[in-house]
Amino acid sequence: MAAPRLRRVSSKKELENMLDDYMTQGYEIIEQGQTTAMVRRKTWGSAGGHVLWGLLTIWFTLGFGNLAYALVAHYNAEKVMLKIDADAKG
Secondary structure, eight states: OOOOEEEEESSHHHHHHHHHHHHHTTEEEEEEOSSEEEEEEOOSOOHHHHHHHHHHHHHHHTTHHHHHHHHHHHHTSOEEEEEEOTTOOO
């Protein structure tokens, strides 16, 4: 699993605005503190990926291969850490 991207903001207000923007783009808040927040893209995998996994594994896994694909896609989805940094240029 890759480390989350870091996005620096200069104020609490900008942090709240960025959280709103990310939520609008389909992210979910997974962790939030006073000066930081972690968001993750909501995904359970692409439709094409599910079709491919279904075609390749349905006969021997009875659909559990598709479930595994969905879980891996969800928990390895893109994460972004938002952090208030007084030195950040907005």
